[in-house]
Amino acid sequence: MPSTSDVRPAWVFDESPIADPDGRGQRAVDFLRLLRHPKSRLPRQQFQLDPPFERIVRRIYGPTDDRGQRQVRTVYLQVGRGSRKTSLAAGLALLHTFGPERIPRGENLIAASDRKQARIGFEEATSIVETTPQLAAAARVIDSRNRFLHPKSGSRFEAISCDAPSQHGRTPSLVIVDELHAHRKADLWQALRTGAAKTSGSLIIIATTAGRGNESPDYPLLEYAKQVQAGEIEDETFLPIIFEAPADADWQDEALWHRLLPGLEYGYPDLPSLRQLAREARERPSDRAAFCQYYLGIRQQNSLSPFIDMAIFDAGKRDIDIDQLAHLPCWIGLDSSSTTDLTAVVAVFADGADLYVKTWAFIPADAVAKRSDRDKVPYIDWSRDEWVIATDGNVIDYAAVAAHIEDLCQRFDVQEIVADAAYAMPILQPLMEAGRPVLTMRQGWFTQSPALSTLERAIISGRLYWDSPALRWCVENVAIHTDSAGNRVMHKGRSRDRIDLAVALWMAVSRASQGAAVSVLDDADFDPARFVVTI
Template sequence: MTSTFPAWIYDGSEIADPFGRGEAAVRFLRGLKHPKSRRPDHALHLDPWQERIIRRIYGPCHPDGSRIVRTVVLLLPRGNRKTSLCAACAILHTFGSERVNNSEIISAAADRKQARIALDEAMSIINMVPELKAITSPQEYKNRIVNKRRGAFYEAIAAEAGTQHGRTPLFVIADELHAWPKRDLWDVLKSGLVKTAGSLLMVATTAGRGQENIAHDIVEDARKVARGEVDDPSILPILFEAGRDEDWRDEAVWHRVNPGLAHGYPSIEGLRQLAREAARKPGERSAFCQLNLNVWQDHSTDPFVDMEVYDEGAAPVDLDALEGEPCWLGVDLSSNGDLTCVVAAWRDGADGYVVHPWYFCPADNLRTRAERDGVPYPLWAERGFITATPGNVVDFRVVEDTIRTLCTRFRVQEIAFDPHLARNTLNTLLDEGLPAVEMRQGWMTMAPAVKELERAIVGKRFTHGAHPVLRWNFDNIAVHTDTAGNRMFHKGKSRDRIDGAVACAMAVARAAAGDAGGSVFDSPDDFKELMEFLNG
């Protein structure tokens, strides 16, 4: 795969600047001072890699003089002075060559404390320059700095502070986007930027976790631009990131993805200390790779499988072609606001499986649930990945109807339920003559199911069709291991959902035990008796 590394920063290639905007930006920034600078008179220093970035953002223009770059995606590990660069750009738009009278400059972050960091950095720079300090009016109660002469202001806001409707920003810094709890503020700021000619968005973040978030979407789109898969000159990808398969202990990798290391930041000895701790502690290793090497992590800190391996089973699932094949269903019914999931599994050769899920969630407060879990339930419902049933709990009658439809359409051999919440549904389907069976969630039943599922995924014999909700469930899995080495699923955090993964393990286990001729048990009661025996 083509590298996303920003080689243009180092190759000395010419950066177009037909109107001198890049040069003007660099000259203004060089005239600033920083209280922590060790240069004479505390002069703000742009290292070569930083200067190239500034010239590349502001130099290239259309024939009418408007800037080509409208969105900058800066993926930079911790300790590379990302905040200082963002603060300097904010000052450039509020007071410098990119200022526009009465314009709004905004830095947005996940919470109030994070939002203040860039603002405080900017204020410390302004206080070092008497000419700027004289025309600056700090408004602490608004987290705002005002250019008294031009009416422009720079304000820090937090994603937790509300939607901020009515904004018309000229320049927005989306700080540490990977940590934003929801996308409401992002959507409002993006829509506000298009109201202003010549606006600029700078996403400045380290790597995050999981794929069901706005940061991953933005970075992944920037990767496509960097690789040449998408032609969009308005997006400037600046992605300093290591590959998942690279040796995280290799200092050459550290230097490539930390551009400041060549200039003394972050501390190489500090990175070495973190790496020594990471070698002993898997949790520290994950944090080191994420925050210091920008390796995007799986959602779970103790993942069930490598999600890159899981993703290799993303080939489309043709349900029509499977209608004549034996099928096993696993059902995980929810309590209260959780997801309910039915997963169908088909045998794929001697040792593989094809699966497809059907999800259900309550329709009431769907957006609130999305904010709680940090995933786009409304979008998933709109696109048919989830069925939203009326009310504030899942309507099991809709689930039962779906199972009946599946039994009509496919050659269903068994319908496996955890009896804890499914007693009524199970009995209803049994009374109708459908092959419903109990599959309790103890170690004796689920550990072999988990093992078989893991074997299929790792062996790349597991096709799931890239269903986004199922992927999210698998990405949430953390694993408990007993003294005998048996593994069980559990949720990494209370808000995480793994319902589809549990139903998938159940369906795969029943498919592994069954055959093309029907259930391995003569009746559901046979299976129930065996499960009671195994579970004591």
């Protein structure tokens, strides 16, 4: 099992000294301890600021630069769900609105992904104000605007969302960005970070759980935070606080949970509830992905609703010699593409209940380098190893794909060639004319849902064997949509994902599971012009 020694910032727990030359960190802690929280179980409902979070507060506010100003200007805090980020964010917002970090007419904001989430942040802060007598007497709450004021200084707090009208023109002194990974666009984030740059001594705090993929607004900031945390970039104004398990960590290890969730030893999140979630996640891949993302900080590169646990799929990896499969019946799945995307050919050989899979992905040779950069996969290496076949030119050579399938038909006992009709006719036509057993399969839940169940059973039972890294990549990219009737269809988890080989796989496995079909070539009246059978 990988080491868990570096899954959290050591300074949060090691009791090492934190500079506080002006006592600013101590004043921040003292203010937070004066607050009351309606759900607190401490005496007099005292705001719960446990040691790890106290050290985080001290580290944000204590150190100063050579001008005597607060050194930290941006904080990136990634920690698991249930760690009371919302309460901490509300407390810090009050510190800047009513406490020692208050400035005259200061604008302090919590920026959420939508109005509902913004309302949660506002209500959290308001509940603290109403429970703390000193603040209740000093605050003017404007509930309809998610805002309250400190009339004496003109300082104000507001919870806003990225689905609200444009926020350009603001000059905030404090910005707390809630769950940046969930923001649909970077517009609000960019407006607020540039607005904060206009205010002397401004502070930006990103408080988030782990996100998904590399296209959400949080990803560039996370990459920068990791480089600062690793010492690759020197930036004393940027404070990264990242709790993140390795991707291959034992997600069921409770010792790992305690290292990654700093509040767990203090009762949050609830350990029995966490154990129940883990028990359920053992059986459902989508729940497991969510558990790893939201509690262990493992950024998911595929969909939140994955088709299969990749550890189970990986158990089927084998070195497969296709020539040794010549005695077995074969079904070929074809997922054709437009002019430049991947075209997928998958051959499934059935040995009783065992299915052996060989795959080929076709891509224009002129696009290999560009697609490698875009899709972030080694097409060049895969092309060298023949997992990917680069056809001449800058568009897919359909004739080369047809020739490849024809070669498979001549070498093996091909029962059927099944394809999605979209874009496939330039490939299917010469195969039809050669008398090959071609079928087209309509795409939709009525064909795909039962086929996915068949494929899923083959994988989970350990009956599906494969050897292509390109196939694995496509399967990992699959997202599953389930309708109200329980029907499932696959789609791409992100716009840049490729699932073409997975689509061809389910079609071929679906037909192979139904056994050998009666070949129309046995029909004396066979006519290639009417040969395509649609199912």
